[in-house]
Amino acid sequence: MAGEGQAVLVVGEAGIGKSRLVQALLDETAEDSHIVLRYQCSPQYTGTPLWPVVQQLSFAAGFAPEDNDEQKRQKTEALLRRGTDNVSEAAPLIAALLGIQIGSTYPPQELSSQQRRTHTQAALIQQLIGLERRHPVLIVIEDVHWIDPTTLELFSQVLDRIANARVLMLLTSRPDNQPNLGGHPHVTRLTLNRLGRGPTEAIVSHLSGSQNLPPAVFKEIAGRTDGVPLFIEELTKAVLEAGMTAPGTVPVSLYASLLARLDRVPGVREVAQVAACIGREFPYSLLAAVSPVPETDLQSALDRLTAAELIFQRGTPPETHYAFKHALVRDAAHESLLKSRRQQLHANIARALEEHFPETRDMEPELLARHYTEAGLAEQAVEYWRQAGEQALARSAMAEAVTHLTEGLVVLQAFDLGKERQRHELRLQLALGQASIAGKGFAAPETGRAYARAHELCLELGNVPELFPVLYGQSVFYFQRGALREAHGIASDLLRAGREQANVAAQMIGHRMIGSTLCQYGRFAESRDAFEAALALYDPERDRGSGLVYAIDSRVMCLSWLSQLYLILGDLEQAVAYSRRVPAHVDELEHPGTAAVALAWGCIFNQLLRDSHNAAAQAQGAITLGTEQGFPLYRAAGSVIHGWAQAKVGRSTEGLAEMKQGLAAYRATGAECGRPTFSACWPISVGKQIVRRKALASWTRL
Structure with missing residues (x-):
């Protein structure tokens, strides 16, 4: 209420009571005037960008299965107005995230994926901060x-x-794969430990009520549950339901x-097993x-x-959604199936999704990929993993793209x-190389490995069109x-x-x-001739999309190189x-990739001309676009030249610091090409700073 935002990360092993703690907080604050936003992460969607957010928005907007796009759009707008x-x-951005077709309702947004x-x-973020104002x-x-x-x-x-x-963020996580929150100062980490004998006996006593369990059974439950609350609760219920009160x-x-x-x-085991194959959460319709x-x-x-409190229900039939009480309950039901039956059920689920929920193909290819993987149907699984990877790549979700393709x-x-x-692997490796270029840079080891393997596959397959982008x-x-030598060959x-x-x-x-x-x-003269030859072959219609296949538009790249080559050759x-x-x-x-490289090359060109004003402007453009689009190479190049421009106009301390940071970032991409040019800017700027200091000292002595 005081406007001092806080976050609490609750860490504990499965069954330790994280969800129970969350529910206790929700119950305790239920009468208070506040807004609750709940997000549930899922093991089935670890590579689907913003999946918990999409689910929360759909629920908060009140989408119904029978809603058409226009109804969903209106509900989305009503939600956003809050x-x-x-x-x-x-609205157009959130509608696209939710898979809503908005037609001509809003002017088209000419945006790259990033x-x-x-x-x-x-x-x-603006929506969340806006809610906080209320x-x-x-x-x-x-x-x-x-x-x-x-x-x-x-x-x-x-x-x-x-x-x-006025925001409290509460996160729960198991110790393994807990999130890296970047050391935020207002994040408190709370670790839940296993219970001792006293709390264990208190839980058993509460559950058993008037049924007095023998001390030996108490001891046996405590020994086998090892202080994990979920284990204590489930074993106690099993004992009570079966009347197993003897040691x-x-x-x-x-x-x-x-x-x-x-x-x-x-009559529930088979139903629980089928539901477990769908996931921890499962809709009645599926x-x-x-x-x-x-x-x-x-x-x-x-x-x-x-x-029996093994699952929880939300909504009313036929649109009911269910969730297992805990992921471990779902896992137990899933693992109780024979492998052959489990594979058959996953195959049936995947086919049902394709037949009855066709939007899943476009919206959730990762889900289909996981079911086909569990089913042991490799061909279908590989195809959906590739689709999921390429979809993530198109959305500039590079980490997710790499995960799916891998x-x-x-x-x-x-x-x-x-x-x-070989054909399947070639498509995966080529997409993996493109994702690595976008996310880590041309010189990243991952980029090299993907393209090297793709080249081997091209040679094994023979005459394939993928050979050109692979080379x-x-x-x-x-x-x-x-x-x-290798690059030229x-x-x-x-x-x-x-x-x-x-x-x-x-x-x-x-x-x-x-x-x-x-x-x-x-x-330089031979290089100029090669670029002139390339430029002469450029066809604006045929090659307009060359930036999508070859990372950068060839005409812009040739013009940028030629501007520097003619300068080197003395033709200003x-x-x-x-x-x-x-x-x-x-x-x-x-x-965006072409725009970023043009800005980077433009600022270098102006640095060679010693034009600090235009160099700084284009360098700042490279930094901004590189940051926004996730291009570490061009962002680093812009930082070096921007620092040089700063130093050239007298802001030496700030300029040298920025150059140092930019050089380190450039090296971190693995790139060597261009480093001599950038490194040469450093002694020039340092030398000017030393000259200025000496001149100032001499003037002071006069």
Whole structure:
């Protein structure tokens, strides 16, 4: 209430009582005037960007299964009005996140995937802060050991904003994979430890009530549960329900206890097992579609499971949603199945999702991938993992993309050796290379490994169209790492393959990469000729999308290189002319990678001209776009040149500090190409600072 935002991370092993603690807090504050936002992470969606947020927004907006896009749009706008004044700006972003088609309701937003990601996160944070202006806000995020990277990034940003807000954020996590919250000063970490004998006996006594359990049974329960509250509760209930009050009759484990409880509730074990294959949370509609139990018996079984407090219910049939009391209860039911039956159920669930819930293909390919993986159907699983990876890549969720594509490669091991397996792996490795370039840089080891394996697969498969982007990826990897001989050799292979297959676009890329390596060798005239040859082959229609396949638009890249080459060769007029052609082409393309490299090259060009004003402006553009889009290489280059410009106009201390930071960030990407240019700026700036200090000292002595 005082406007001092706080966060509490509750850490404890499974069954220790984290969820019970959360519920106790919710019960205790139920009468207070505040807003509760609850987010539940899931092991099935660890790689789906913002999945907990999507679920919370859908629930808060009151979506019904029969709602069409227009109804969902109206409900989304009503939800947003509670926290933001600018609904027209936030609504298209949130609607896209929720998979709502808005048609022409709002003006089109010309945003790249990374810009959409950044703006969506900003809209979500603004909505939350807007709610806080009306009432205090309690944010509950459960099971963050299963949080996806994008949601973790979002709530890390929220933490930065709540220091002076009426917000309490409560997170729960198991010790393994607990979130890295960046050492925020207003995060308190609370560890829940196992219970001692006294609290254990108190729980058993409370549950047993008037049924007096013998001391030996008390002791046996305490010994086998080892102070874990969920274990204590479940074993005690198992003993009481079965009347096992003699020593030696207590179930030996939580697993045995849960199975015994399931068996004692008539007609529920099979229903619980099918539900467990769906997940900890499961909708009635999907369960009914895959359960072999008749619908009347199914509802009766669910009622009995609810009465036994093994599952909880939300909503009313047929739109009811259920959740197992605890992930361990779900796991016990799932693991009680024979492997063959478990695989069959997962296959049935995947097919039911495809048939009855076709939107799952586009909205949740990761879910289908997981079910097909559990089913042992490798071909379908690999295809959905690839789709999930490419979808995450399109959303600029690079960590999730790498996770999905890597999962696909793991599943691929189940394939028989042959051409089909090689084709699947090639597509995965190529997408993995693109994700690594975007997220970690051209020179990252992960980039090199993905393209090296993709090249092997191209050679094994023979004449495949993927060869050209693969050769480019390998050449630019070696080039950025300073391995010029390898980069030049692969670029020559690319040019030769393009000529052999009459692929003009590939020839253009080959000339471009050869020009890059020749420049680093100091063969400036030959480098210029190679870039001129590449530029002559550029077709605005055919190659407009070259930035999507080859990371950067070839025309912009050639013009940027040529501006510097003509400057080095002493033709200032031509150099400036080429440089001035770049911005118009960048504006035409609306491709963030190309825009970022153009800004980076532009600031370097102006640094060579000793034009600190324009160098600083373009360097700041590279920093801003590189930060927004997640391009570490161009952000680092911009920092070095911006620091140089600062030092040149007299702000030496700030400038040198920024240059130092930029050089370190550039090295961290693994890139070697360009380091001599950047490093040369350092002694120039340091030398000027020393000269100024000496001059000031001399003037003072006069």
